[in-house]
Amino acid sequence: MPVGTQGKFRELYMTFCLRATYFLRNTGTVKVVLGNTYHLENRPGSEILDMFNGLPAFINWKRGTLTDSGGFQMVSLLDLADIEEGVAFQSPVDGRQLFLTPERSMNIQNSIGADILMALDDVVSSASTNDTRFEQATRRTIEWLDRCISAHRRPYQQAMFGIIQGGTDKYLRTTSIEGLLGRNHHLPGYAIGGLAGGEHKKTFCEIVSQCCSRLPRDKPRYVMGVGYPLDIVVCSALGADLYDCVYPSRTARFGTALIPEGVLRLKTTSMATDYRPLDSDCDCLVCKNYCRAHLHAKIKKDPSAASLLTYHNIRFQMRLCTDMHIAIAEQQFTPFVQAFVRRMFPQRPLPQWLREAFELATIEV
Ligand SMILES: [Zn+2]
Known part of the structure; x- marks a missing residue:
């Protein structure tokens, strides 16, 4: 999945315009594009997207769409104040204090209307050395998943994927996988999160392999943030199906x-x-x-x-x-x-x- 921040491809000079989708259609096999919830909520915002009945109509994209939960953008962009209810942070756009909860993330993603949406997870950089924080994030991601399941208004139109967390700790990954498998009937697909953040390649591959070997064989597995061609081949060999990355467009710049x-x-x-x-x-x-x-x-x-x-x-x-x-x-x-x-x-x-x-x-x- 190419990543279209704010529903556009910056390098193709197309903000919500026909050319972006025209070019993407002509790259042949793009079936799904990823939009960032956080950016889409800033611009154009849920209200406008609601008027269009969702992002696909707004950008005239007739193939698949996926939105992230918004959580990762906050971790990567912002000075994070972490609390149990959700994530609080300061908007880089206008300095406003914002607060994202599982319910709010679902609400926005329901407005954006992508085919696949992601449960809000508690993301910790894989490079972190704080073990307690990984334990907390693993537990919290499962608690938030239950809240996302309850808040999801369109489960029959939009497929929600759960996200496995647990850093590079195999025990925590097992806990996270078991937690998600316990909610399997709510989850049409699974994502492996919290990787591709600078951890050793060997560890990365072991975690992908561990997750893929435990997940249901009949549901897609999505490794988040993976995009080097070699990594895509390796992860596919290990049993994964779906990837997203800004790498092809970023490196082109x-x-x-x-x-x-x-x-x-x-x-x-x-x-x-x-x-x-x-x-x-x-x-x-x-x-x-x-x-x-x-x-x-x-x-x-x-x-x-x-x-x-x-x-x-x-x-x-x-x-x-x-x-x-x-x-x-x-x-x-x-x-x-x-x-x-x-x-x-x-x-x-x-x-x-x-x-x-x-x-x-x-x-x-
Ligand atoms: Zn070429």
Whole structure:
């Protein structure tokens, strides 16, 4: 899922306008976009979204949508005052004191009207060393989930996912998983939260594997905030299905294109005379019409270059996911993974964490 903060893709210069959705539709396989509840509540706000009967109509997006609970934005943006009832914080927009409870999060997400919404969780950065805080967050996330279940006004129209917390502690993760499984009939899908925050890759993979091995096989598993192409392949090998990340568009802003070998930095001087497309395997409009030298010349002066790179990067991620999906359906996932890592690490041995992750997934690389 590409992330559309405030329902827009900044790099594509489209605030609630047709072009944003036009471009996304043309990246081929984007089926779901993620909108940030916190930003959408600030602008355009629930009242306007209610008038349009929700975000999809407001941005003229006819495919899937997902909204986060709003909690993560607060943790990442703000000086957090943590209390049992919900999270209190100061708005970075106008300094107002705001307060988000599970009920309020559900209320806003019901107004936004996404197909998938997320229960409010108590997020602690995986880099934190405060064990008590992780215990508290694990317990509280389950308590808040019960309040979200009660407050959710449209359970038959909007699928609410519960979020597993517990940091990097396997015991806490088990507690969180068991708590969610006890409410399985309310949960059409599950998310693995509190990762991708700077923890060791080995630990990250072990937690994803632990969660996926315990979750129901017939419901989607969503690893939140994951978006490097390699991580998407690894998590899929470990049993996950769904990802969101700002990475493809954020890295495009810095002049970086995603390619099967890794990344291509368009600002480097070697690009000035490189007349190949970004990725010769790519079928996107950028790769069909522009060469690396053209984009290199543009990248420092013309903001449209970042749009072009965003477009390619999103298409790259979508093709990766489609190819992976086909490989899984055709029982060709192991050869897919082998070809993928061989291309990314042609001469070098695989990093140890990666070999261990594929061992966990029983995939021989
Ligand atoms: Zn392309």
